[in-house]
Amino acid sequence: MEKWQDNRAWLLILPVFVIVAFSAVVPLITVVNYSVQDIFGPGQRLFVGTEWFREVLGDPRLHAALWRQFGFSALVLVLEIPLGVLIALAMPKKGWGVSLSLVLLALPLLIPWNVIGTIWIIFTRPDIGLMGAALNAMGLAFDHTARPLDAWITLMLMEVWHWTPLVALLAYAGLRAIPEPYYQAAKIDGASAWAVFRYIQLPKMRGVLTIAVLLRFMDSFLIYAEPFVLTGGGPGDSTTFLSIYLVKIAVGQFDLGPAAAFSLIYFLIVLLFSWLFYQALQNVGTGANR
Amino acid sequence: MARITLREVAHSYQVYPGGETDFALKRIHQVWEDGGAYALLGPSGCGKTTLLNVISGLLSPSRGRVFYDERDVTVQSPEQRNIAQVFQFPVLYDTMTVYGNLAFPLKNRGLDGAVIRRRVEEVAEILDLTPQLQSKAAGLSADAKQKISLGRGLVRSDVAAILFDEPLTVIDPHLKWQLRRKLKEVHEQLKLTLIYVTHDQVEALTFADQVMVMYQGELVQVGTPQELFENPRHRFVGYFIGSPGMNFLPCRVQGDAAQVDGVGIPLDPEIAGRAAAARGALELGIRPMFLEVHQAPAEGRIAVRVKTVEDQGSFKIVTVKLAGYSLKARLPEGRPVPEAEAYVRFPLDRTRIFCDGRLLS
Structure with a gap:
């Protein structure tokens, strides 16, 4: 085929450039801009270099929030991925049960995030909440507004309830895509249920599980609305995650410079870990790095 | 190794079959002799794969009995029947090496490590897979993958029969010929009962001693390629062969x-x-x-x-x-x-x- 050279072709991709510029590049550059200046008001600004970065990196409250954040994301992955896969394995493969279980699973995903927080506040209230009151009636003191451990338990329950269905749906789609002869061959080879899972189902779910891990890591690492509504970051700072702390600095104290510097670091951490997860999941078990 | 007998077998995928047309297999009454090379030939949808799955035990027939020698295996699983099956698309355990794939059926049966090693090496030798034994199975070509699927059947020295469900569909034409010759070699060397499903008459006629032509759920004729050619017993055989x-x-x-x-x-x-x-x-x-x-x-x-x-x-x-x-x-x-x-x-x-x-x- 003959190759055509025509610079007017640039016009065709111009809309994409404009959209990406206004939706991603300009805001990002603005953040970079804020992160190296001290802004007192319109027209009053001072270049400060790396001062905000040094301030933010030395902030002990931020360190605490970062570790809390890693702990939260790790718990989310450790709980939701295996649980989601188990649910997917247990789901019916045909008949009316399929539609029913899909609808039931999808329900939590359809609820707005701040409403989820509200639902769980009511559910766990020690005086009237179904769970909170029941636990207290059994003699187990439970109050997520006063006790950090209770706040974490509530938060994890809410998070698992809310997002495990996503993992389950992805895993289920991956399982359904395995052609029948794989199971037939395994039967003929005399494979146990565990061997079928380990050598057929798990490797065949690699793609969907990679997506599940990445989505759950990014979402949990950036989590804001649910814990903000449920605990507001408390009691004390015990559930103050990075984005909650970030909003406190940016909106609460109006420290745009440190907030911008912090945002950039935050962004890089998410990017770095997503890349690490992606590489690890693509290569595990393929012998590519041997 | 075994002689396989199907007695008055019929199969329907419906729970309550009505008339004749609800049956994928109508009435199969046939013997597959021990050590024979058979081809099941017929157009798509004629019931070849259903028949194969009834023989292997992946399906239990709605009616009739299946015998291996004198043993009634009608309700036994493929594992109990000790059968091997090669599918249309190569089925591999992607994360394992070629060695791991070939050893898998033996490991599942709890055999001794040294025995497994010896069997796998023998089979790899027969199938020319020895150089690839330590490589990952996922990266190999389609014909090598299909040989591994076959190898997983051959490693079991006591396998009753090996069934092939259109195994050459995804293989390049020039490799098809090689692989078919390999199959014939394996058959002559090991004297196993082979049943080969195909809709390609050339494949059926070159591979098998006995060709069974299927049409609409029935075996319309069983015979040598020459018999089928010269004396087609059914209009369909005349039309389909040649x-x-x-x-x-x-x-x-x-x-x-x-x-x-x-x-x-x-x-x-x-x-x-x-x-x-x-x-x-x-x-x-x-x-x-x-x-x-x-x-x-x-x-x-x-x-x-x-x-x-x-x-x-x-x-x-x-x-x-x-x-x-x-x-x-x-x-x-x-x-x-x-x-x-x-x-x-x-x-x-x-x-x-x-x-x-x-x-x-």
Whole structure:
């Protein structure tokens, strides 16, 4: 085929450039801009270099929030991925049960995030909440507004309830895509249920599980609305995650410079870990790095 | 190794089958001798795979019994029957090496490590997989993958039979030939019962000692390639085997001749007698190879019009018009090709009469 050279072709991709510029590049550059200046008001600004970065990196409250954040994301992955896969394995493969279980699973995903927080506040209230009151009636003191451990338990329950269905749906789609002869061959080879899972189902779910891990890591690492509504970051700072702390600095104290510097670091951490997860999941078990 | 017997087997995928048409397998009553190479040949949807799955135990038939030697295995699993099956698309355990794949069925049966190693190495040798033993199975070519699937069957020294479900579909044409030869070699070396499902007649005829032709859930004929070619017992066999397939002309029989739209074609008196007694729609059938085409009229020759001539290299296919019907004839290279007019002769010993699709003999 003959190759055509025509610079007017640039016009065709111009809309994409404009959209990406206004939706991603300009805001990002603005953040970079804020992160190296001290802004007192319109027209009053001072270049400060790396001062905000040094301030933010030395902030002990931020360190605490970062570790809390890693702990939260790790718990989310450790709980939701295996649980989601188990649910997917247990789901019916045909008949009316399929539609029913899909609808039931999808329900939590359809609820707005701040409403989820509200639902769980009511559910766990020690005086009237179904769970909170029941636990207290059994003699187990439970109050997520006063006790950090209770706040974490509530938060994890809410998070698992809310997002495990996503993992389950992805895993289920991956399982359904395995052609029948794989199971037939395994039967003929005399494979146990565990061997079928380990050598057929798990490797065949690699793609969907990679997506599940990445989505759950990014979402949990950036989590804001649910814990903000449920605990507001408390009691004390015990559930103050990075984005909650970030909003406190940016909106609460109006420290745009440190907030911008912090945002950039935050962004890089998410990017770095997503890349690490992606590489690890693509290569595990393929012998590519041997 | 075992002789496989199917007694009055029928299978329907419906829970409450109604009439004949609900059955994917209608009535299969057949023996597969120990050590034989069989091909199951038929068009898509004729029930070949269903039959194979009934033999292997992936399916339990709605009716009838399955025997391996004298043992009734009707309700046993493929593992209990100790069968191996190779599927249309290579089935591999992607995360394992070739060695791991071949060793898998033995490990599942809890065999000793040294025994496993010896068997795997033997089988790898037979299948020319020794150089790849330590590489990951996922990265290999389709034919190597298919050999691994076969190898997982061969490693079990006591395997009852190996079943193939169109195993060469995804293989490149030039490798198909090699792999088919490999299969034949394996068969001769190990004397295993092989059952090979295919819709490709060349594959079936070159691979098998006995070809079983399936049509609409029935085994319409079982025989050597030659028998199928010369004496198709069913209209479908005549049409499906041979290239081009058999010619069929609807006819009536009067005296010692078949009448096709007023044209008389002489028949063997014995066949004519039986045809006259038969009830049902009669058809005359002849292979293109046996239909003689001449340039000059003579006794017993019938005048026809030549429609087209196709040159196929070593022979020509002549299409002629007899009464309202088209007939194909295969002309060896070097024979003069008639142009507009020709005369065909139906040799008595090659002309067959079918009644409702079945051969009168």
